[in-house]
Amino acid sequence: MNPHRRFGTGLAGCLITVALLVSACGNDPTTQGSGSAPGPSPSAQTPAQPTTSPQPTTSPEPATSPQPTTSPEPATSPQPATGPSEPITSSEPGVEPSQPGTGGQEQVESGSLRFQDCGEMYLCASLEVPADHRNPDAGTVTLELGMLPARDREQRIGVLLVNPGGPGGDMNSFLDYNAGLSRRLLERFDVVGWNPRGVMGSVPHGCSDETNRFMLVDPLPDSPQEQSALDEAARTAAEACLEGLGKYAGLIGTTHTVADMDSIRQALGEETISYFGFSYGAQLGLLYADRYGTNLRAIVLDGPTDPTLEPIEMGVGQLRGFARVIADLFDTCRRDSDCPVPGDPETAYENLMAQVEVTPLRDSNGDVLVGPAEVELALTTAAYDPYLWSSFYRGLASALRGDGEMLNDMAMWYLEGSDSGSFVSIGCADSGPLTRDDLQDAMVRFGEVAGDFGRSAIQSALPCLHWPETDPLPGGPIRAPDTPSVLVLGNRGDNATPYEWAAAVAEMLEHGTLLTYNGKGHLSYGRSRCVDEVVDDYLIDLVLPTGNQECD
Template sequence: MLARRVIAAGATTALALIGPAAVTEAAEPDPDLGRFYQQRIGWEPCKPTEGQTGELLDSVRDMECGTLSVPIDYADPRKGAIALAVSRFKTQASGKDRKGSVVFNFGGPGESGVDGLAAFRDEAAQIAKHYDLVSFDPRGVARSSPVHCGGEDKTKQLKGEGPSPPDTGAAAVDEAKRIAAECHDKTGPLLDHVGTINASRDMDVLRQALGDHKLNYLGISYGTRLGAVYASQFPNKTGRMVLDAVDTLQASAKQDVLAQTKGLQQALDAFFVACAQQNCELGTSPQEVRASFDQAVVKLADGRTVTAADSEQFSGADLQSAVRTALYSQASWPVLSSGIAALLQESDPSVLISLNGAMDETAAGNSDEALLAVNCADDPERPADPVKEFDTVRSQLAAESPYFGPNAAGRAVACAGWPAGTDYIRRINHPGAPKILVVGGKGDPATPYVWAEDTAKRLGSGVLLTYEGEGHGAYTASQCVRTKADAFFATGALPKEGTSCPAEVPAE
């Protein structure tokens, strides 16, 4: 998924501890952390959660779950500990064929790794021939002491993904400050320690608990930021690492939302072209498809809704959510065109509702709240005048995309009211880790290709593999990319620098 992001006197002080001195690698763990590095995970069968059905339910029943204890504050382990939820599929390999574990992070920040792993088992079947497949809910996420900020609806509204996003800079900044205060009040001391710096250190404790000398890792979207931070903090503990759909290490919140809005609009334009080429229900030319899409937008404009069979109301914000979800995977484009056609011809939103529902089946709670907390902890910049920043960004976003842009300006000021985060991630540059496979997609709507190019350079050891097609994340979209990544995990063999994989159009 998209790479997603107190107000007490002590908050600034606590975050200040997450600086260069707190994140340098030690060849041996700090003695005060010994009890964490000496633990082993007690694995038990996972318990399915409500809403998990079919193949996903079968997958959960085959998965093992456990917990990992980590300190709230690595600078002072005496402040207490939290338990992280972890999961694994154990490999059937033995002897020389067994190579340890591969740890996964599927994005966010804020997505549940436990749920994500259950849904990812088939895609990782080749990796599972040699490795245990392992993931975890990072600190502050889902089952791992979740961050709470007064409800997902509030943070979605601020990002422009709800029915009533802030329409002025003053309203956006006031709401951001209210959410920040509520995050602090409802989450408590952990909020000062939820950023990627600490999640990376948790991952090193996990590596040791799994019995691996080095961390083998596959990160997607935000998971690439987490992987890059680990490679910088622990270069000598970094094993075979693949970073796919690469999140930025450098962009400000303003640059981030502008780049992603531009990417979404480019993906929407590509959808219009692809739909027309396939003589879809919406038209036989890109112009006709666009006109049909615009009719659907108008149908739900100004607060209008349509009623689903179960009496659920479907709004313009719901339509935009379904469109955004579909643009992440080209395999969903036929579903999107069918859904828009049904909405126009029969006022039936059920197909579009199914697109939004597909994201909910594996969800475990607080992804938007955790996204906000992690991104604010990772971002050292705060606009000097956030109200002016909102107004400026809003006009720029509208120019990039009249559909996605106007409501998204709140993302540029979402950290108003939070103390400045660490600048460590911005300073990552040639950390000395071994070769890392960095995968960038030319048509990625959420993480622009230039971010993959930049991260490969900043890691120093990054080998860039280019996917020429559409969608967010190439490992699942491209057999070519998947084959090369699987070969790297199996043998250590990397593609040559400059290798690209052609676009693959999903079969209908």
């Protein structure tokens, strides 16, 4: 990587595939110590980069170009800070904080499932589903499920199935924080989450160590030795994931998970369910609405992807979204006299990248704390939520003084708060095997949008060069004519799932309503009381605004 590289339009942009978790509450990574996992969990935006490695779609034509990717999304959204140099101390506005838990219930029977105390903040169950829904003779796989029982059993409406994003977002930390939902929803619904195929104990991959190591290799090699190191790390990661998944490597993609969602509904004994999906979880919901619309009572999609876009175009859209947010991040520091970054923050960032390319920051044992990959991951983390900008500013200023602890904390929080093994595995299963030509084409386009930073994004798809043939995730418009109504949330300041995608999805759906949040950060629910009230009213009373609505 050229130590003096510059990024398109002078910005550092980071492509993250759709992922993410629900922005409701969380922890500041710089207050937890290196490697601490985040609290709750909306991206992604994700190592093997299918731009939505997540890419919703259901039409018969498979996508043929690579799905962009760079790294998985952090598992949760942070709490707000009051200024660029102050610690994060309070929860975000919007969703009212609520104690996680099961409401004192130790067991709930639901259909054929028995949810029981498992030592977590939620009740646990498991469900066997067909390994291949198209081939009943292919055996079964087991999915992990969790439930937050409705707290007001007499006023219980039914089941609200939820997914935090990803691909690779797990239910565990998500349900530990009540899925970021309001008290109103927790009182009226049995909130059910699950670990999709390829996540945690549901068809485990066992390759997170290898994919994390891959993600910490310099993504823009500028010598044969660096290229060889990147290629070897990608190959090792792919082989570890394929070995862990075994015969299920081609059966963990998004289309199989969508079919599992209806198996969960049936096992719960529910004629219809409500659904709330965030980021990649919104993609799952969109596909479910298209295939199983009559089985839905209500559905909310927060930060969906546009299924009509080719994978490369989706990657370009994400890079533009990140570029807008990162420009704002640097401008905010410029305008704040208390910002601790010396001089121009963008120039300071570029200077640090040049420095650690040549001389990485190390700890007292000589281990690398901060190299090019860690700096980009820290910026990626900050791009998901303005409440993390102050942490990034402090980390950048400290790194320029030779102390890489804070930026390393942010990078590790990102990696350990998401599952790069799941992201790689599900992303490659959705894209199928890629070729060098595929990656080169994407690299050219991403470089046009965001310079070297854009080019580094596509390197996350390198493990897919070693993936076997799969059924690629198809693409095309989705109308979901059998779904009664779909509430689509779009945040004008979203980095990973740009607002334009939500507007396009609401427009193409036969019964879509768009709720616009004029804010910042990834996703909308939990950031604005106006948004939360519209969503809660719809899920509880099936009341939608007349026409599209905007919230501040």
